[in-house]
Amino acid sequence: MYLAKTVAISAALVASLGLAHADETLDAVKGKGFVQCGVSQGLPGFSNPDDQGDWTGLDVEFCRAMAAAIFNDADAVKFTPLSAKVRFTALTSGEIDVLARNTTWTMSRDSDFGEFVGVNYYDGQGFMVPTSLGVASALELDGAAVCTNTGTTTELNVADFFRANSMDYTVVAFEKADEVVAAYDAGRCDVYTTDRSGLAAQRSKLAKPDDHIVLPEIISKEPLGPLVRHGDSQWGDIARWTLNCMINAEEAGITSANVAEMNTSDDPNIKRILGSDGDLGSKIGLDNTFCANVITSVGNYGESYDRNVGPDTPLKLERGVNALWSDGGLMYAAPQR
């Protein structure tokens, strides 16, 4: 009897070990009732807890938009703060459902770690130095000590940049962005390098932002975007079309303020986007009105940009290359039809 029990318990243990992730992420997410979203440990404008402890930012709002698309409830989302180092492991191990953590889309990451679903911010790597250093160009940085984040494309780009220009440098690589900034502030290094949006965000956190300048050189392309695990194309489609929906809505002039009246529009494109015509939503396992839900509760891409990183925020980032293609920028979403 005792023996049989032991064997049965062991067998149950082994069986539970043998369970792989559910194939259908959407079913699993619906089952637990929320989207688990991986974000940064605090990058103003992208993912940062506010004074109430609520997460805010461009990446955070993408996750909220996914929750709105699935549950028609932008609050049905939980956030996992992740360091740059552990973010991909968290995604591949199934700890999170989607990673929206100012992550650069590269070919090796797309093949090794997951499937990028689009770009929600076009960025490039830059350098910040104290004004007192008297440096005007990154090409003058021969021999400098550079503070950066470990486990990022930044770390590789800076190595490439200094080698390509046959300059000498010392790299001091920390795991957390806060530690990098603290070391830079303490004078451990002459230069702080990361994506230019990140430089703007961290500069706003420094004691005297005016004592630091961002050098003009942009040394890399950094298309930042959300990604999902490989192997579940339906879940990838949900993430991709949530992002496309926000961009298409801006292009079509649909905002969170006018979405109700737009619903009665006769424009066939707007009707398809908002789901009053066609069955686009059900093709990816959602309500046909998923995009309308996203715009109602979160807003379109332009609204999200202005609210989090735009000129009226502490980051003061102009739209620039992140404007819609029709305004001369790079934001171009495939049509919803």
Added chain:
Amino acid sequence: MANKSELTAPAPSFWRDPDKRAIVYQVVVVAVIGWLLYAIVRNTATNMESQGLASGFGFLTSSAGFGIISTPLVSYSESSSYFTVFLVGLVNTIIVAAVGCLLALILGFLIGIARLSSNWLVQKMATFYIELFRNVPLLLQILFWYSAVLKPLPGPRELHEAGDAVFFSINNRGVIFAEPVGQPGFEFVWYVFFGAIVLTWLLSKWATARQMKTGNQFPVFSAGVLLIFVAPLVAYMYLGQPMEFVPAEMSRFALRGGVTIIPEFVALLLALVIYTAAFIAEIVRAGIQAVSHGQIEAASALGVKPSHRMRLVVVPQAMRVIVPPLTSQFLNLTKNSSLATAIAYPDLFSVFAGTTLNQTGQAVEIMAMTLAVYLTLSLLTSGFMNWYNSRIALVER
């Protein structure tokens, strides 16, 4: 009188025979453990395959592409392979662990003896030290020393003008000193040094033999120190100081050339040594107190002088109590060195299990290699300490 058949009990049924039952239990346990291991391996392999993660160690030969702040003994550049990164991390871990163990042992011994001092002030200060440092989390101490080492120090630009030749400097980029470069003829200094070590060893053997025979003592320790340190110095002077000190040069931002001890290393070493020494001090105190007071009285009664009493009677017996827990402290220090990742010291855990893992995504292979390294280091340490322990163990006659 019972007959023979009543004397032997009837053979018990299979389940009632404890020997046979034990065999069954053991077979079941082995099978369950084997099954569990199989399930873990298969589960990992299946999941990795379903996520399109390639396994294998092929990634070790691809080029790393990132810089590392300190790469002693290993030649490393951005185009080196991930395997070189592994070696760099390994060397950095071993350096901090080895230096840390040695210094923690010395400091711990001093504090431990001070704790038993009859001087009130010395004893209270040792107690204060122990209670303070062993009760504050190590990570906190590392971060404290890092900012304490870094924050108050001036930057190199505040100390030196561009173009200066600098022989020694302490600034927030580390301790920088001129690099000693041996000139032709310097190898003789090494020969003299090693020769002196061999000579000291022979001397101690001769002194022991002579003492056994005649009872006369010879100051081996002082003679050895004199030989090992003074003889090479004399050789160095005689050869016309065949060593050049190449100074560091101040560039626009920092000092170039010379030898740099980075502040991350200093902070990590300080924290590890100070923290571990507090535990070692308590172990040493316990070891000394474990020696029966009668031994000390007996030694005094025989007229053994106090310094010999400590060295020849108390410490050898205390060592038997001290060594086993000391091994644990060395192992702890080695493993705690992985906290280096918090302050950017490029140890194995930081550059290999951190950066390399992130760039390649080969989690299983990298973690397995890292685990194997820490396991090997720990087993080597404890193997050595066990050998030492068996050497000094009480010989029972």
